[in-house]
Amino acid sequence: MIALVDCNNFFCSCERVFNPTLEGRAVVVLSNNDGCVIARSNEAKALGIPMGEAAYKYRQLFKDKDVAVFSSNYRLYGDMSQRVMNILSGFTPDIEIYSVDEAFMNFGQFCNIDYREFALHIKKTVKQWTGMPVGIGVAPTKTLAKIASHLAKKNPQYSGVCVLSTQSEIIDALHSIKVEDVWGIGRRLSGMLHSFGIHTALDFSKSSESWVKQRMTINGVRTLKELNGEKCFNLETKQERKKSIVTSRTFGQYITDFTPLSEAVSNYASKCAYKLRKEKSCARELSVFVRTNPFRHDITQYQESKTIELPVATNSTIEIIKYANQALREIYKPGVLYNKAGVMVHNIVPDNQIQGDLFDTIDREKHNSLMKTLDGCNDSIGREKLRVLAQGFSRQWHLKNEHLSQCFSTSIKESIIVNCKK
DNA sequence: TCTGGGGTCCTAGGACCC
DNA sequence: TCTGGGGTCCTAGGACCC
Numbered sequence: 094m095i096a097l098v099d100c101n102n103f104f105c106s107c108e109r110v111f112n113p114t115l116e117g118r119a120v121v122v123l124s125n126n127d128g129c130v131i132a133r134s135n136e137a138k139a140l141g142i143p144m145g146e147a148a149y150k151y152r153q154l155f156k157d158k159d160v161a162v163f164s165s166n167y168r169l170y171g172d173m174s175q176r177v178m179n180i181l182s183g184f185t186p187d188i189e190i191y192s193v194d195e196a197f198m199n200f201g202q203f204c205n206i207d208y209r210e211f212a213l214h215i216k217k218t219v220k221q222w223t224g225m226p227v228g229i230g231v232a233p234t235k236t237l238a239k240i241a242s243h244l245a246k247k248n249p250q251y252s253g254v255c256v257l258s259t260q261s262e263i264i265d266a267l268h269s270i271k272v273e274d275v276w277g278i279g280r281r282l283s284g285m286l287h288s289f290g291i292h293t294a295l296d297f298s299k300s301s302e303s304w305v306k307q308r309m310t311i312n313g314v315r316t317l318k319e320l321n322g323e324k325c326f327n328l329e330t331k332q333e334r335k336k337s338i339v340t341s342r343t344f345g346q347y348i349t350d351f352t353p354l355s356e357a358v359s360n361y362a363s364k365c366a367y368k369l370r371k372e373k374s375c376a377r378e379l380s381v382f383v384r385t386n387p388f389r390h391d392i393t394q395y396q397e398s399k400t401i402e403l404p405v406a407t408n409s410t411i412e413i414i415k416y417a418n419q420a421l422r423e424i425y426k427p428g429v430l431y432n433k434a435g436v437m438v439h440n441i442v443p444d445n446q447i448q449g450d451l452f453d454t455i456d457r458e459k460h461n462s463l464m465k466t467l468d469g470c471n472d473s474i475g476r477e478k479l480r481v482l483a484q485g486f487s488r489q490w491h492l493k494n495e496h497l498s499q500c501f502s503t504s505i506k507e508s509i510i511v512n513c514k515k
Numbered sequence: 516t517c518t519g520g521g522g523t524c525c526t527a528g529g530a531c532c533c
Numbered sequence: 534t535c536t537g538g539g540g541t542c543c544t545a546g547g548a549c550c551c
Contacts, residue, residue, distance in 0.1 A: 124519035133517070147518040165519085192551045279549050311524060312549080339521055388518055435520090493517090 094200040094208060094231050094258070095328070097238040098181055098215065101246065103194035104132035107173045108163050110224035115489055119160040123148050126343050126493045127164055172502045176223050184215055189328045197235060199328050207292030212254040212466070232257040233404065235326045238293065238318035239276040240266055265322060267295035277316040281307055294320060314386040316338040334374055334441065338366040341435020344352040348431045354383070354484035355418055361436040362417035363477070363484055366410040369438060370464060376438035377404035379413060381420040386432040394433075397424040406440075406447045409460040412485050413438070432491075 100106060104122040109115045118249050119136035123129065124244060129145050140158055142151055148162075155162050174193045182188055187199035212229040219227050230241025237257055244266060245255035273283035275294050285308065291297050298320040305313045315325035340361040348354050358381055369376055382398035399420040407413065417436050470479045477484070 126517090126519070128518050145519090149517040152517090195551075277549065281548065310548090312525070335522080339523075341520065343519065386518085433519095 094233060095210075095235055095238045096200050096215075096229055096283040097191075097235070097242045098196050098198060098219075098229050099242045099246070099470070100177060100194040102132055102134050102226055103174075103225075104163075104165065104170055105137075105320060106225055107166075107170050108161075108498055109134075110173065111169075111498070115161050119158060120161045120163070120451060121148075121155070121160055122165055122493075123496070124165060125431060127495060128343065128479070142412055154325065158252060162496045164497040166498050166500065168500045168503050170500065172500075173223065173225065177219055177225050177227070178388050180219050180222055183213070190332075191266060197238065197328055198484075199330075200231060206480035208256045208258070210252055210258070213252070214389065216253055227253070229254045230257070231255070232263070232510065233322050234319040234324050235328075236276050236316055237263065237266075237322070240270050240274075240514075242273060243270065263473060264295065266291055267298055270294040270470070272297050275320070276317060278310060282313070285309075294337060331409060334443065335372055336394070336441060337439040338365050338368050338372075338376070339435060339437045339464065340368070341433065341437075342490070342492065343433045344431070345472040346489065346494040348490055349427070349429065351425055351427070352487040353485075353487060354425065354431055355483065356432060357483065357485040357490035358417050358421050358434050358436060359414045359485070360477075360490075361434065363410045365436050365438045366408050366413040366464075367468070368446075369441070371440075373444045374441045375404040375408045375444045376413075377403050377417050377440035377442065379403060379420065380437040380439070381417050381424065382437070383424060383429075383431050383434045385430055388432075390429050395426060395429045397426075399424045401445045402440075403452045405453055405457075406442050407460075409455075409457075409464055410481055411460065411463075412455065414481055419484065448467045459499055 099212050105120040105183075105396065108120060108122065117136070118134075118284050119140055120134040121130050121137050121142060122132040124131045127148055130142055130148055130151065133142055134143065137160060140154065140160070142154065154160070170193060178190050178196060182196060185198055185202070187202060189197040191197055194495065200206075200211070202371045203211070208231045212231055216227055216229055219225055228242050228245040230238045230245050231254070232238040232241045241255040241257045245253050247361065248255075255264050270293060272278055272291055272294055273280070276298065278286070278297075286297060291300065300317060302314055302317065305317050320323050325344065342357070344357065348357065365376075376416050378400060380398055380400040382396070384396040385392060385394050387394065401416050403412075403416060467479055471477060
Protein backbone atom coordinates (compact mmCIF):
# COMPACT_ATOMS: atom_id res chain seq x y z
CA MET A 94 0.00 0.00 0.00
CA ILE A 95 1.06 3.56 -0.75
CA ALA A 96 0.12 6.63 1.26
CA LEU A 97 -0.11 10.16 -0.05
CA VAL A 98 0.27 12.84 2.59
CA ASP A 99 -0.97 16.19 1.36
CA CYS A 100 -0.92 19.43 3.34
CA ASN A 101 -4.27 21.19 3.39
CA ASN A 102 -4.26 24.54 1.54
CA PHE A 103 -0.54 24.57 2.21
CA PHE A 104 0.47 28.23 1.76
CA CYS A 105 -2.59 29.44 3.67
CA SER A 106 -1.91 26.98 6.46
CA CYS A 107 1.70 28.22 6.71
CA GLU A 108 0.43 31.75 7.25
CA ARG A 109 -2.01 30.49 9.87
CA VAL A 110 0.56 28.59 11.87
CA PHE A 111 2.24 31.85 12.81
CA ASN A 112 -0.92 33.92 12.99
CA PRO A 113 -3.66 31.99 14.78
CA THR A 114 -6.12 34.92 14.48
CA LEU A 115 -6.52 33.76 10.87
CA GLU A 116 -8.20 30.57 12.06
CA GLY A 117 -11.76 30.51 10.76
CA ARG A 118 -11.12 33.52 8.51
CA ALA A 119 -10.93 33.42 4.70
CA VAL A 120 -7.25 33.50 3.67
CA VAL A 121 -5.73 33.78 0.20
CA VAL A 122 -2.11 33.79 -0.92
CA LEU A 123 -1.14 35.56 -4.13
CA SER A 124 1.51 34.69 -6.70
CA ASN A 125 4.62 36.82 -7.21
CA ASN A 126 3.78 40.43 -7.98
CA ASP A 127 0.48 39.87 -6.17
CA GLY A 128 -0.83 38.73 -9.56
CA CYS A 129 -2.97 35.62 -9.19
CA VAL A 130 -4.65 33.73 -6.38
CA ILE A 131 -2.56 30.61 -5.82
CA ALA A 132 -3.85 29.33 -2.47
CA ARG A 133 -7.17 29.57 -0.70
CA SER A 134 -8.38 28.49 2.71
CA ASN A 135 -11.63 26.52 2.79
CA GLU A 136 -13.48 29.71 3.77
CA ALA A 137 -12.04 31.49 0.71
CA LYS A 138 -13.05 28.59 -1.53
CA ALA A 139 -16.56 28.82 -0.10
CA LEU A 140 -16.66 32.49 -1.15
CA GLY A 141 -16.21 31.30 -4.73
CA ILE A 142 -12.70 32.67 -5.22
CA PRO A 143 -11.21 30.53 -7.99
CA MET A 144 -7.67 29.16 -8.20
CA GLY A 145 -5.29 30.97 -10.53
CA GLU A 146 -7.53 33.95 -11.19
CA ALA A 147 -6.16 37.48 -11.46
CA ALA A 148 -6.24 39.03 -8.00
CA TYR A 149 -7.31 42.50 -9.14
CA LYS A 150 -10.69 41.10 -10.18
CA TYR A 151 -11.38 40.17 -6.57
CA ARG A 152 -10.06 43.23 -4.69
CA GLN A 153 -13.56 44.38 -3.80
CA LEU A 154 -14.63 40.93 -2.64
CA PHE A 155 -11.51 40.67 -0.46
CA LYS A 156 -12.48 43.93 1.17
CA ASP A 157 -16.17 43.20 1.55
CA LYS A 158 -15.66 39.76 3.04
CA ASP A 159 -12.66 40.65 5.20
CA VAL A 160 -10.41 38.18 3.39
CA ALA A 161 -6.85 38.05 4.73
CA VAL A 162 -4.58 38.55 1.70
CA PHE A 163 -0.92 37.57 1.61
CA SER A 164 1.88 37.93 -0.91
CA SER A 165 3.70 34.65 -1.35
CA ASN A 166 6.45 34.10 1.19
CA TYR A 167 8.41 31.19 -0.25
CA ARG A 168 11.08 31.22 2.43
CA LEU A 169 8.44 30.57 5.05
CA TYR A 170 6.72 27.88 2.97
CA GLY A 171 10.01 26.17 2.09
CA ASP A 172 11.01 25.97 5.73
CA MET A 173 7.60 24.65 6.82
CA SER A 174 7.75 22.07 4.05
CA GLN A 175 11.10 20.83 5.29
CA ARG A 176 9.79 20.46 8.82
CA VAL A 177 6.81 18.41 7.67
CA MET A 178 8.95 16.20 5.40
CA ASN A 179 11.44 15.59 8.21
CA ILE A 180 8.67 14.30 10.43
CA LEU A 181 7.29 12.03 7.69
CA SER A 182 10.78 10.66 7.06
CA GLY A 183 10.84 9.59 10.68
CA PHE A 184 8.03 7.11 10.00
CA THR A 185 9.72 5.49 7.00
CA PRO A 186 12.79 6.22 4.91
CA ASP A 187 10.81 4.88 1.95
CA ILE A 188 9.38 8.26 1.05
CA GLU A 189 9.11 10.34 -2.10
CA ILE A 190 8.89 14.09 -1.61
CA TYR A 191 6.65 14.78 -4.56
CA SER A 192 6.17 18.51 -4.19
CA VAL A 193 6.46 21.27 -1.62
CA ASP A 194 3.30 20.05 0.12
CA GLU A 195 2.98 16.37 -0.80
CA ALA A 196 4.83 13.13 -0.13
CA PHE A 197 4.23 9.50 -1.04
CA MET A 198 5.13 6.95 1.62
CA ASN A 199 5.52 3.23 1.13
CA PHE A 200 3.34 1.37 3.62
CA GLY A 201 4.06 -1.97 1.95
CA GLN A 202 6.83 -2.86 4.37
CA PHE A 203 4.56 -2.73 7.41
CA CYS A 204 2.92 -6.03 8.26
CA ASN A 205 -0.16 -6.42 10.38
CA ILE A 206 -0.86 -2.76 10.83
CA ASP A 207 -4.16 -0.97 10.69
CA TYR A 208 -3.51 1.52 7.87
CA ARG A 209 -6.16 3.90 9.06
CA GLU A 210 -4.89 3.99 12.63
CA PHE A 211 -1.32 4.46 11.45
CA ALA A 212 -2.26 7.28 9.07
CA LEU A 213 -4.27 9.00 11.79
CA HIS A 214 -1.23 8.79 14.03
CA ILE A 215 0.96 10.41 11.35
CA LYS A 216 -1.59 13.13 10.79
CA LYS A 217 -1.83 13.87 14.48
CA THR A 218 1.94 13.96 14.91
CA VAL A 219 2.47 16.42 12.02
CA LYS A 220 -0.25 18.69 13.39
CA GLN A 221 1.10 18.56 16.90
CA TRP A 222 4.72 19.18 15.99
CA THR A 223 4.30 21.80 13.25
CA GLY A 224 0.70 23.05 13.33
CA MET A 225 0.21 21.86 9.76
CA PRO A 226 -3.07 20.13 8.92
CA VAL A 227 -2.69 17.25 6.44
CA GLY A 228 -4.91 14.77 4.66
CA ILE A 229 -3.79 11.21 3.97
CA GLY A 230 -4.93 8.77 1.29
CA VAL A 231 -3.87 5.12 1.36
CA ALA A 232 -4.33 2.77 -1.60
CA PRO A 233 -2.55 0.11 -3.70
CA THR A 234 -1.17 2.55 -6.35
CA LYS A 235 -0.05 6.17 -6.46
CA THR A 236 -2.96 7.22 -8.67
CA LEU A 237 -5.46 5.58 -6.31
CA ALA A 238 -3.69 7.10 -3.29
CA LYS A 239 -4.19 10.51 -4.91
CA ILE A 240 -7.88 9.78 -5.21
CA ALA A 241 -8.03 8.59 -1.62
CA SER A 242 -6.41 11.79 -0.34
CA HIS A 243 -8.84 13.82 -2.44
CA LEU A 244 -11.73 12.01 -0.75
CA ALA A 245 -10.12 12.39 2.67
CA LYS A 246 -10.23 16.15 2.26
CA LYS A 247 -13.69 16.41 0.76
CA ASN A 248 -15.60 14.21 3.17
CA PRO A 249 -15.48 15.32 6.81
CA GLN A 250 -16.61 11.91 8.04
CA TYR A 251 -13.18 10.48 7.12
CA SER A 252 -11.42 12.79 9.63
CA GLY A 253 -8.70 13.45 7.09
CA VAL A 254 -7.74 9.85 6.35
CA CYS A 255 -9.16 7.65 3.58
CA VAL A 256 -8.04 4.07 2.99
CA LEU A 257 -9.01 2.25 -0.20
CA SER A 258 -8.11 -1.41 0.14
CA THR A 259 -11.02 -3.60 -0.94
CA GLN A 260 -12.29 -3.82 -4.50
CA SER A 261 -15.69 -2.42 -3.55
CA GLU A 262 -14.14 0.55 -1.75
CA ILE A 263 -12.09 1.31 -4.85
CA ILE A 264 -15.07 1.06 -7.20
CA ASP A 265 -17.17 3.35 -5.01
CA ALA A 266 -14.30 5.84 -4.92
CA LEU A 267 -13.80 5.78 -8.69
CA HIS A 268 -17.51 6.33 -9.16
CA SER A 269 -17.43 9.47 -7.04
CA ILE A 270 -14.42 11.08 -8.76
CA LYS A 271 -14.72 13.17 -11.91
CA VAL A 272 -12.38 12.06 -14.65
CA GLU A 273 -10.74 15.50 -14.75
CA ASP A 274 -9.76 15.05 -11.10
CA VAL A 275 -7.69 11.95 -11.87
CA TRP A 276 -3.92 12.47 -11.56
CA GLY A 277 -2.49 12.68 -15.07
CA ILE A 278 -5.71 13.69 -16.82
CA GLY A 279 -5.70 17.41 -17.48
CA ARG A 280 -7.98 19.83 -19.24
CA ARG A 281 -7.37 18.72 -22.79
CA LEU A 282 -7.68 15.01 -22.20
CA SER A 283 -10.75 15.31 -19.96
CA GLY A 284 -12.43 17.39 -22.66
CA MET A 285 -11.70 14.65 -25.17
CA LEU A 286 -12.94 11.96 -22.75
CA HIS A 287 -16.17 13.86 -22.07
CA SER A 288 -16.87 13.91 -25.79
CA PHE A 289 -16.84 10.11 -25.66
CA GLY A 290 -19.23 10.02 -22.71
CA ILE A 291 -16.54 9.30 -20.13
CA HIS A 292 -17.23 11.43 -17.09
CA THR A 293 -16.11 9.57 -13.98
CA ALA A 294 -12.90 7.80 -13.04
CA LEU A 295 -14.93 4.59 -13.07
CA ASP A 296 -16.05 5.17 -16.69
CA PHE A 297 -12.43 5.71 -17.67
CA SER A 298 -11.19 2.65 -15.78
CA LYS A 299 -13.41 0.48 -17.98
CA SER A 300 -11.90 1.77 -21.25
CA SER A 301 -9.85 -0.63 -23.34
CA GLU A 302 -6.09 -0.34 -23.28
CA SER A 303 -5.73 0.01 -27.05
CA TRP A 304 -8.34 2.76 -27.22
CA VAL A 305 -6.55 4.69 -24.47
CA LYS A 306 -3.15 4.09 -26.04
CA GLN A 307 -4.31 5.49 -29.32
CA ARG A 308 -5.75 8.68 -27.89
CA MET A 309 -3.70 9.34 -24.76
CA THR A 310 -0.35 7.69 -25.49
CA ILE A 311 1.51 5.50 -23.08
CA ASN A 312 0.86 7.80 -20.11
CA GLY A 313 -2.87 7.32 -20.45
CA VAL A 314 -2.38 3.56 -20.36
CA ARG A 315 -0.35 3.85 -17.18
CA THR A 316 -3.08 5.88 -15.53
CA LEU A 317 -5.68 3.35 -16.68
CA LYS A 318 -3.73 0.44 -15.19
CA GLU A 319 -3.09 2.29 -11.94
CA LEU A 320 -6.81 2.92 -11.51
CA ASN A 321 -7.31 -0.82 -11.92
CA GLY A 322 -4.81 -1.53 -9.18
CA GLU A 323 -1.72 -2.30 -11.25
CA LYS A 324 1.37 -0.35 -10.17
CA CYS A 325 2.98 1.61 -13.04
CA PHE A 326 4.55 4.49 -11.11
CA ASN A 327 7.18 3.53 -8.59
CA LEU A 328 8.15 5.52 -5.53
CA GLU A 329 11.10 7.72 -6.51
CA THR A 330 12.80 7.82 -3.18
CA LYS A 331 16.06 9.38 -4.22
CA GLN A 332 16.19 12.90 -5.55
CA GLU A 333 17.26 12.86 -9.18
CA ARG A 334 19.56 15.51 -10.54
CA LYS A 335 17.53 18.24 -12.25
CA LYS A 336 17.66 18.28 -16.04
CA SER A 337 16.99 21.98 -16.31
CA ILE A 338 16.79 24.93 -13.94
CA VAL A 339 14.85 28.12 -14.60
CA THR A 340 14.74 31.47 -12.86
CA SER A 341 12.29 33.95 -14.31
CA ARG A 342 10.12 36.78 -13.08
CA THR A 343 7.44 39.14 -14.23
CA PHE A 344 8.63 42.67 -13.43
CA GLY A 345 6.88 44.95 -10.96
CA GLN A 346 6.92 47.61 -13.70
CA TYR A 347 7.72 47.71 -17.40
CA ILE A 348 11.35 47.95 -18.48
CA THR A 349 12.60 49.37 -21.76
CA ASP A 350 16.26 50.29 -21.21
CA PHE A 351 19.01 47.74 -21.57
CA THR A 352 20.73 48.43 -18.24
CA PRO A 353 17.90 47.54 -15.86
CA LEU A 354 16.95 44.60 -18.08
CA SER A 355 20.54 43.39 -17.93
CA GLU A 356 20.54 43.78 -14.15
CA ALA A 357 17.38 41.69 -13.89
CA VAL A 358 18.80 38.98 -16.16
CA SER A 359 22.08 39.03 -14.22
CA ASN A 360 20.16 38.41 -11.02
CA TYR A 361 18.28 35.47 -12.54
CA ALA A 362 21.56 34.11 -13.90
CA SER A 363 23.09 34.41 -10.45
CA LYS A 364 20.15 32.52 -8.97
CA CYS A 365 20.51 29.74 -11.55
CA ALA A 366 24.22 29.42 -10.75
CA TYR A 367 23.41 29.24 -7.05
CA LYS A 368 20.79 26.54 -7.62
CA LEU A 369 23.29 24.59 -9.74
CA ARG A 370 25.89 24.70 -6.96
CA LYS A 371 23.32 23.52 -4.40
CA GLU A 372 22.65 20.53 -6.68
CA LYS A 373 26.38 19.92 -7.18
CA SER A 374 25.75 20.36 -10.90
CA CYS A 375 27.16 22.33 -13.80
CA ALA A 376 25.43 23.37 -17.01
CA ARG A 377 26.70 23.27 -20.57
CA GLU A 378 23.92 25.35 -22.08
CA LEU A 379 22.13 28.51 -21.16
CA SER A 380 19.07 30.29 -22.54
CA VAL A 381 17.77 33.78 -21.94
CA PHE A 382 14.26 34.88 -22.82
CA VAL A 383 12.42 38.19 -22.73
CA ARG A 384 8.84 39.06 -23.49
CA THR A 385 6.20 41.76 -23.36
CA ASN A 386 2.91 41.50 -21.46
CA PRO A 387 0.75 39.08 -23.49
CA PHE A 388 -2.41 40.47 -21.90
CA ARG A 389 -1.83 43.96 -23.25
CA HIS A 390 -3.36 43.99 -26.71
CA ASP A 391 -2.67 47.68 -27.12
CA ILE A 392 1.12 47.37 -27.26
CA THR A 393 3.46 45.79 -29.78
CA GLN A 394 4.20 42.25 -28.67
CA TYR A 395 7.71 40.89 -28.66
CA GLN A 396 9.03 37.58 -27.46
CA GLU A 397 12.47 36.16 -28.11
CA SER A 398 14.96 33.72 -26.66
CA LYS A 399 18.58 32.86 -27.29
CA THR A 400 20.46 29.72 -26.35
CA ILE A 401 24.22 29.62 -25.95
CA GLU A 402 26.45 26.59 -25.68
CA LEU A 403 29.13 27.06 -23.05
CA PRO A 404 32.69 25.95 -23.86
CA VAL A 405 33.02 24.17 -20.50
CA ALA A 406 30.19 23.19 -18.14
CA THR A 407 30.08 25.66 -15.27
CA ASN A 408 28.20 26.79 -12.18
CA SER A 409 30.21 29.97 -11.64
CA THR A 410 27.98 33.00 -11.12
CA ILE A 411 30.53 35.19 -12.87
CA GLU A 412 30.65 33.05 -15.98
CA ILE A 413 26.93 32.43 -16.18
CA ILE A 414 26.18 36.14 -15.82
CA LYS A 415 28.66 36.86 -18.59
CA TYR A 416 27.05 34.44 -21.05
CA ALA A 417 23.52 35.48 -20.05
CA ASN A 418 24.32 39.06 -20.96
CA GLN A 419 25.92 37.97 -24.19
CA ALA A 420 22.67 36.21 -25.09
CA LEU A 421 20.56 39.15 -23.92
CA ARG A 422 22.46 41.57 -26.17
CA GLU A 423 21.48 39.46 -29.16
CA ILE A 424 17.75 39.55 -28.44
CA TYR A 425 17.40 43.00 -26.87
CA LYS A 426 15.34 45.39 -28.98
CA PRO A 427 15.13 49.03 -27.89
CA GLY A 428 11.76 50.69 -27.40
CA VAL A 429 9.99 47.50 -26.29
CA LEU A 430 7.95 47.37 -23.05
CA TYR A 431 9.41 44.27 -21.42
CA ASN A 432 7.47 42.73 -18.57
CA LYS A 433 9.19 39.40 -18.05
CA ALA A 434 12.61 37.84 -18.51
CA GLY A 435 14.22 34.61 -17.49
CA VAL A 436 17.34 32.49 -17.54
CA MET A 437 17.34 28.74 -18.07
CA VAL A 438 20.28 26.36 -17.76
CA HIS A 439 20.20 22.88 -19.26
CA ASN A 440 22.47 20.10 -20.44
CA ILE A 441 23.31 19.56 -16.81
CA VAL A 442 26.17 17.35 -15.59
CA PRO A 443 27.54 16.47 -12.14
CA ASP A 444 30.14 19.02 -11.03
CA ASN A 445 32.78 16.28 -10.72
CA GLN A 446 32.32 14.92 -14.25
CA ILE A 447 33.23 17.86 -16.43
CA GLN A 448 34.74 17.59 -19.86
CA GLY A 449 37.65 20.00 -19.86
CA ASP A 450 38.90 22.15 -22.72
CA LEU A 451 42.52 22.19 -23.79
CA PHE A 452 42.35 25.89 -24.52
CA ASP A 453 40.36 26.91 -21.45
CA THR A 454 41.42 30.34 -20.21
CA ILE A 455 39.51 30.28 -16.93
CA ASP A 456 41.11 29.36 -13.63
CA ARG A 457 38.29 27.08 -12.47
CA GLU A 458 39.79 26.30 -9.09
CA LYS A 459 39.83 29.98 -8.32
CA HIS A 460 36.22 30.40 -9.43
CA ASN A 461 35.18 27.43 -7.31
CA SER A 462 36.74 28.72 -4.14
CA LEU A 463 35.36 32.19 -4.77
CA MET A 464 31.88 30.74 -5.19
CA LYS A 465 32.29 28.76 -1.98
CA THR A 466 33.12 31.98 -0.15
CA LEU A 467 30.26 33.83 -1.83
CA ASP A 468 27.74 31.16 -0.81
CA GLY A 469 29.19 30.93 2.67
CA CYS A 470 28.73 34.66 3.20
CA ASN A 471 25.28 34.90 1.69
CA ASP A 472 24.00 31.81 3.49
CA SER A 473 24.94 33.37 6.80
CA ILE A 474 24.30 37.10 6.35
CA GLY A 475 21.35 36.98 3.99
CA ARG A 476 20.76 36.31 0.33
CA GLU A 477 22.49 38.37 -2.32
CA LYS A 478 24.15 40.64 0.20
CA LEU A 479 27.37 39.89 -1.63
CA ARG A 480 26.91 40.04 -5.38
CA VAL A 481 28.46 40.56 -8.76
CA LEU A 482 28.36 44.22 -9.78
CA ALA A 483 26.41 43.41 -12.96
CA GLN A 484 23.46 42.50 -10.72
CA GLY A 485 23.21 46.18 -9.79
CA PHE A 486 21.40 47.89 -6.98
CA SER A 487 18.61 49.81 -8.68
CA ARG A 488 16.16 46.90 -8.63
CA GLN A 489 13.85 48.70 -11.03
CA TRP A 490 12.51 45.24 -11.88
CA HIS A 491 11.72 44.28 -8.30
CA LEU A 492 8.55 42.43 -7.43
CA LYS A 493 5.41 43.89 -6.06
CA ASN A 494 4.52 42.17 -2.81
CA GLU A 495 2.49 44.43 -0.65
CA HIS A 496 1.09 41.82 1.70
CA LEU A 497 4.20 39.93 2.73
CA SER A 498 4.26 38.20 6.11
CA GLN A 499 7.45 37.87 8.14
CA CYS A 500 9.94 35.06 7.60
CA PHE A 501 8.93 33.78 11.01
CA SER A 502 11.07 30.70 11.01
CA THR A 503 14.19 31.68 9.06
CA SER A 504 14.95 35.35 9.67
CA ILE A 505 16.77 35.21 12.99
CA LYS A 506 20.26 35.64 11.56
CA GLU A 507 19.16 38.49 9.36
CA SER A 508 17.48 40.31 12.19
CA ILE A 509 20.66 39.97 14.26
CA ILE A 510 22.57 41.70 11.47
CA VAL A 511 19.99 44.49 11.31
CA ASN A 512 20.12 44.95 15.06
CA CYS A 513 23.91 45.04 15.05
CA LYS A 514 23.81 47.79 12.45
CA LYS A 515 21.41 49.79 14.57
C1' DT B 516 -3.68 49.73 -14.23
C1' DC B 517 -3.54 45.18 -12.36
C1' DT B 518 -2.98 38.08 -15.04
C1' DG B 519 3.15 33.39 -11.40
C1' DG B 520 6.98 30.22 -11.47
C1' DG B 521 9.20 25.81 -12.14
C1' DG B 522 9.42 21.40 -13.77
C1' DT B 523 8.82 16.46 -16.55
C1' DC B 524 7.65 13.29 -20.22
C1' DC B 525 6.03 11.76 -24.87
C1' DT B 526 5.46 11.92 -29.89
C1' DA B 527 5.96 13.02 -34.68
C1' DG B 528 8.79 14.29 -38.14
C1' DG B 529 13.11 15.38 -40.16
C1' DA B 530 17.93 14.46 -40.79
C1' DC B 531 21.25 11.35 -40.85
C1' DC B 532 23.80 6.73 -40.52
C1' DC B 533 24.92 1.82 -42.28
C1' DT C 534 6.82 -0.17 -64.19
C1' DC C 535 10.05 -1.22 -60.94
C1' DT C 536 13.59 2.02 -55.65
C1' DG C 537 14.87 -1.89 -48.57
C1' DG C 538 15.36 -2.33 -43.87
C1' DG C 539 16.80 -0.86 -39.58
C1' DG C 540 18.42 2.33 -36.57
C1' DT C 541 19.72 6.94 -33.75
C1' DC C 542 19.47 11.69 -32.56
C1' DC C 543 17.41 16.15 -32.35
C1' DT C 544 13.69 19.48 -32.02
C1' DA C 545 9.21 21.58 -31.59
C1' DG C 546 5.02 21.16 -29.78
C1' DG C 547 1.76 19.32 -26.72
C1' DA C 548 0.34 17.41 -22.56
C1' DC C 549 0.66 17.00 -17.72
C1' DC C 550 2.04 18.09 -12.62
C1' DC C 551 2.66 21.19 -8.32
